[in-house]
Amino acid sequence: MSSQPATGRAGVRPRRSQYAPRRPWRGALGALLVGGILVGVLLGALRVADFLQGVGNLSPGTIAKQVDPPAGSIPYKLQHGQQVNVLLLGYGGAENDAPYLTDTLMVLSIDSASHRVMQVSVPRDLMVDIDYGAGKSTFQKINVAYSIGADDGSWPGKKSEYRGKQGGGHLAEATVSKVTGLQFDGFVAVDFKAFRDVVNALGGVQACLDTPLDDNQYPDYHNGYIKGGIHFPAGCYMVNGEQALEIARSRKAIEPEQASDFGRARRQQMLLNSIRKKATSVNAVGRAPQLMDALQKNFVSNLDLTDINALYNFTARLPDTSVGHFGITQDDLVQRFYMQRGTCADFYADVLCPLDPSFATMRAFFANLFVDAKVVAEKAPVRIDNASLGVEDLGQRVENLLKPLGFEVETPIRRRAQTTSYVYDLSGGKFPKTAQWLATYFGATVATPPPGLTGDGVVVVLGRDYAMKWTGQ
Structure with missing residues (x-):
């Protein structure tokens, strides 16, 4: 079983174009983090205040909101049977050549009336118009929205809400909202380093594989591949942060069951569930300081203490059967194009185009996530x-x-x-x-x-x- 950090031949990594054929493993990571993070950050009452002060979301009004949540706030909606939507974002961070491309965009929708949750992944390669300023728009992959908001130097004319530390999250919210028809109550953005650090701060998590996982083309951090590949046996065992990352990222396994999109999705959901369970366990309370330290520099959100506390109290009690999972793929609402006629982008671009360019069909799906x-x-x-x-x-x-x-x-x-x-x-x-x-x-x-x-x-x-x-x- 792989146990060492990824290494491989050295080399200069060129900057990756947002139109180039993607390295699909990156999209796995953000989805694995946020479910565990949203419950994990509440574990240490003394350190939570320091954490939220660090990300800029602790104010005198926070305590008042806790006691008497105003209409329209997340705590109020959860108390009154209303739907809550949070956008979860995973980006590469400093370890990657394009650090702010959000390779994971996931809608977390909560129906507090029926106590159900749906997690729906929006594909990073989906082509959309990103409206970032008055009369200013760019037709790009949807994962570029966060990057535009995070870069105040290269995109003049941005709206004020799309600037500063939270500008990327707000622009991603607006862009995904246009596609899905949902109005978001907040966003959470984490980078890949946080994934490893959180798993390590929890003392590792349990991984369970139905079959072995052997990938001889697993990428290293130098635009190459790990010598000898990665290898995990079937069964259940504890893994550290780097090992969990390898299980989540692998796409080229020699086992057909693990190489398929379905197999990879199962591994991601398994790891997410393991993180959630470990973060809410009694034994994890003592690790709250490590969790806070792991996230402080790699966590951006407009959620405040009362929002996170309300989400924690609501979701921590839900059984696994109350949480649904879905990912939009070329088997349903979109179609992949690469060097094919009929594409919505450049002929040589590897992109996903909506079957319905108006996105009305996609919005209808999101409007009906919770069937009576x-x-x-x-x-x-x-x-x-x-x-x-x-x-x-x-x-x-x-x-x-x-x-x-x-x-x-x-x-x-x-x-x-x-x-x-x-x-x-x-x-x-x-x-x-x-x-x-x-x-x-x-x-x-x-x-x-x-x-x-x-x-x-x-x-x-x-x-x-x-x-x-x-x-x-």
Whole structure:
């Protein structure tokens, strides 16, 4: 098992263009940190004040907010059954050639009424307009937004809120908000060094792998590869910060299960859960000073003490089953282009383009992250029939969106094209709430099943009308 910090052949690392083919392992890291950090920073009452003073979020009004939270604040929303949205950002930091590109952008959405949480990753390569000043905009990958806000020298004309220490976070919030339709209550930004330091400050965390993980093309810190690669056995064992980083970053494992996007996502979620559990354990309280020191120089946020305390009190009690995970990929709402016609960017750029350039379809998904529990409780079998004229993979893409929302979706079917979308309940009326929710979501009509339509659940037939919405027409 790998146990030493990454080393390899020396070399000068060139500055990486935001359009160059990416090194995808970097996107894993920020998501692993913040869940543990948000609960970890509350562990030492005496050191929390010093920590928040250091990041500039402790003021006389903080105590008053704790006692009587004002309407619209995070504590108030959590107390009154309202939704809270926090943007989690992970950036490379000083160890990387492009230190402020946010290779992880994750939406943490909390439905305090139903005590559910959704974590949705927004892909770093998604092309968007970044509006940073009055009449000033640049069409870039979404991960550039934080970097523009953090750089006050190269981007004249920025709005005042996009300047200073928190300028990057505020610009990232505004940009992701435009894409998702969500209004954010705050942001948290951490760099990769913080990941290692937090895991080490916790005394290590437990990693559990179903299969071995062997990666002979694991990158070092000098634009090369670790000699001999990295190797982790199957099973459960403690890992330190560097080892946890290697497990999170690996993309070129020789084991197919570990090399896939699904396998990597499972490892990331496993590590996030381990950090959360360790940070909230009784034994971790004594490590609060180390946690504060690990984060003070690598943590930027506009959350104050009462915000973090409220988030901690709410999320620390939630079981794992209350937390949902999803990542937007080229299997659902976006499409990857690299040296292909039809791209939304330069022909030679490795980018992700939205299937719906207006982002209306993406905003509709984020608006429905928390499906009514009564709808999900029907446990209706749902099938998507693609009756669009030209979007061949529409059924599979829609299936991938519905599953993380709690629906039991069957394999989609391709059928003869039709103009209008319909929802059919083939159960004889057993699933009325599911049928109506789906009809509302897709802008379809609940209708009597036509002769010859088979199934025992709810069938959604997506016609040309929905396909046009899907592609922003």
